[in-house]
Amino acid sequence: MESTLTAQRYYVNGEWKESSTGNVVEIQSPYKDGIVGTVQALSQEEAEAAIQSAKQAQKSWAKVSLQERANLLYKWADELLAMQDEIADIMMQEVGKSLKDAKSEVQRTYDYIRYTAQEALHTNGESMKGDRFPGGSSSKVGIVDRVPLGVVLAISPFNYPVNLSASKLAPALISGNTVIFKPATQGALSGIKMMEALDRAGLPAGVVNIVTGRGSVIGDFLVEHKDISMVSFTGGTKTGENLAKVAGMKPVVLELGGKDPGIVREDADLDKAVKNIISGAYSYSGQRCTAIKRVLVHDNVADELVAKLKEQVAELAVGSPVESNTVVPLIDSKSADGVQALIDDALAKGATLVAGNKREGNLIHPTLLDHVTEDMDVAWVEPFGPVLPVIRVGSDEEAIEIANKSQYGLQASIFTRDVDKAFYIANELEVGAVQINGRTERGPDHFPFLGVKGSGMGTQGIANSILSMTREKLTVLNLGN
Ligand SMILES: NC(=O)C1=CN([C@@H]2O[C@H](COP(=O)(O)OP(=O)(O)OC[C@H]3O[C@@H](n4cnc5c(N)ncnc54)[C@H](OP(=O)(O)O)[C@@H]3O)[C@@H](O)[C@H]2O)C=CC1
Numbered sequence: 001m002e003s004t005l006t007a008q009r010y011y012v013n014g015e016w017k018e019s020s021t022g023n024v025v026e027i028q029s030p031y032k033d034g035i036v037g038t039v040q041a042l043s044q045e046e047a048e049a050a051i052q053s054a055k056q057a058q059k060s061w062a063k064v065s066l067q068e069r070a071n072l073l074y075k076w077a078d079e080l081l082a083m084q085d086e087i088a089d090i091m092m093q094e095v096g097k098s099l100k101d102a103k104s105e106v107q108r109t110y111d112y113i114r115y116t117a118q119e120a121l122h123t124n125g126e127s128m129k130g131d132r133f134p135g136g137s138s139s140k141v142g143i144v145d146r147v148p149l150g151v152v153l154a155i156s157p158f159n160y161p162v163n164l165s166a167s168k169l170a171p172a173l174i175s176g177n178t179v180i181f182k183p184a185t186q187g188a189l190s191g192i193k194m195m196e197a198l199d200r201a202g203l204p205a206g207v208v209n210i211v212t213g214r215g216s217v218i219g220d221f222l223v224e225h226k227d228i229s230m231v232s233f234t235g236g237t238k239t240g241e242n243l244a245k246v247a248g249m250k251p252v253v254l255e256l257g258g259k260d261p262g263i264v265r266e267d268a269d270l271d272k273a274v275k276n277i278i279s280g281a282y283s284y285s286g287q288r289c290t291a292i293k294r295v296l297v298h299d300n301v302a303d304e305l306v307a308k309l310k311e312q313v314a315e316l317a318v319g320s321p322v323e324s325n326t327v328v329p330l331i332d333s334k335s336a337d338g339v340q341a342l343i344d345d346a347l348a349k350g351a352t353l354v355a356g357n358k359r360e361g362n363l364i365h366p367t368l369l370d371h372v373t374e375d376m377d378v379a380w381v382e383p384f385g386p387v388l389p390v391i392r393v394g395s396d397e398e399a400i401e402i403a404n405k406s407q408y409g410l411q412a413s414i415f416t417r418d419v420d421k422a423f424y425i426a427n428e429l430e431v432g433a434v435q436i437n438g439r440t441e442r443g444p445d446h447f448p449f450l451g452v453k454g455s456g457m458g459t460q461g462i463a464n465s466i467l468s469m470t471r472e473k474l475t476v477l478n479l480g481n
């Protein structure tokens with residue numbers, strides 16, 4: 001059942017507030033006419049107050065014992081799960097994710113938060129003795145601990161508005177940082193609900209503050225602010241590149257776009273490959289950074305693979321997220337226009353339409369294009385939509401070459417029965433992760449998650465996110481001095 005949404009307030013220093021500007025941003029439904037809610041458009045002065053509140057709260061938050069910080073995270077996870085239906089309903093309305101997927105995102109977030117607390121509780125510092133280095137003395141004892149960075153700016157994208165926000169907030173909080181949370185505007189209603197859960201769990205004032213408003217208006221102000229100590233960003237490559245320039249010497253972790261290839265060798269189990277490619281490419285309409293966004297298949301099995309893909313594309317559930325379909329309307333009409341332009345360009349340049357190329361509003365039916373060549377935009381551009389180009393190749397080397405020509409380097413899948421070849425190809429690919437006989441994906445969430453080239457900088461995944469939000473602090477004890 002869809003609930004009626006009203007105007008949402010922002011959260012600063014433990015209080016829910018309306019912007020003194022009176023300005024709000026309207027959030028348009030991805031799949032029906034009308035708005036689903038509004039969020040506050042903060043002025044720079046209000047964003048400044050939020051940062052000062054986080055800065056002031058940080059010193060005392062860092063002194064709270066790790067056990068107590070972990071207990072807060074456990075309570076937050078419980079509150080979140082208790083709100084699962086409500087949050088999933090809002091997520092569905094706001095970003096057009098099916099109820100089933102939205103509910104499993106809340107469950108995944110519950111697990112993420114709890115694991116983060118456990119990871120931190122089981123991590124210790126180290127001590128080292130000076131005599132390991134030539135001329136050093138064993139009376140010099142180094143104690144190495146990890147300390148928080150200060151105020152973390154967490155900027156999240158629309159497609160996992162709860163999970164990709166909590167996966168920044170939880171590691172920041174457990175390690176003693178405070179947070180300025182800037183959710184994606186389309187995704188902010190879900191982010192605010194997640195924050196309500198944290199507030200109910202007993203979050204001390206100022207420890208997390210939500211700053212809403214268009215990223216293009218307040219983003220640079222937040223990123224370059226001297227009291228922001230670190231930026232954890234997930235979003236598009238252009239936004240991320242600009243952010244890295246504005247951030248200057250601040251540490252940043254960037255998880256950006258991708259063009260993950262599914263490489264299918266002629267010895268592959270084609271049914272297994274098809275199952276993984278279909279779910280990798282089309283779930284949530286391809287609006288996942290880790291979606292399979294091109295297939296590089298050996299000529300000798302290309303006809304068979306494409307025929308099998310075509311059969312499975314026809315089976316995909318297409319339509320409104322309310323009925324839990326797999327392929328749902330895209331986030332907005334601009335995004336749908338972009339995907340349609342890629343399809344039009346490919347067809348004009350001679351690609352074969354195997355399925356799809358039908359549009360109803362923001363809904364693009366699952367589209368499969370064969371005989372895609374390197375002169376077509378769809379071979380290189382990240383669509384963030386349900387269009388899958390098939391590029392035929394004559395050898396592993398050709399597949400590797402085309403895979404690596406991309407500006408992106410997030411993940412890649414290799415489908416083969418030959419484990420030696422799989423490792424050979426995996427070693428050649430310029431990506432953060434390679435999946436052998438499986439679809440490209442971020443989880444499980446304790447694995448390192450990273451992109452190279454235009455896909456990012458730094459590493460996420462629970463333990464790595466904690467590392468990225470802390471630094472080493474060395475205290476040396478000089479015995480007998
Ligand atoms: N590698 C990964 O882990 C993932 C990557 N992505 C990538 O994200 C993209 C889709 O997400 P989308 O939300 O559209 O991405 P955007 O880059 O448009 O937005 C991401 C976030 O950045 C904010 N933002 C916009 N301008 C600025 C600015 N100048 N300074 C600081 N922040 C700013 C946005 O705010 P606002 O909404 O107000 O504009 C939003 O919160 C795809 O390219 C996808 O591949 C998505 C998920 C995971």
Ligand SMILES: O=C(O)[C@H](O)COP(=O)(O)O
Pocket residue numbers: 159160164287288289290291440441442443
């Ligand atoms: O934003 C994304 O697309 C996610 O980070 C991908 O997560 P998933 O691979 O678990 O869907």
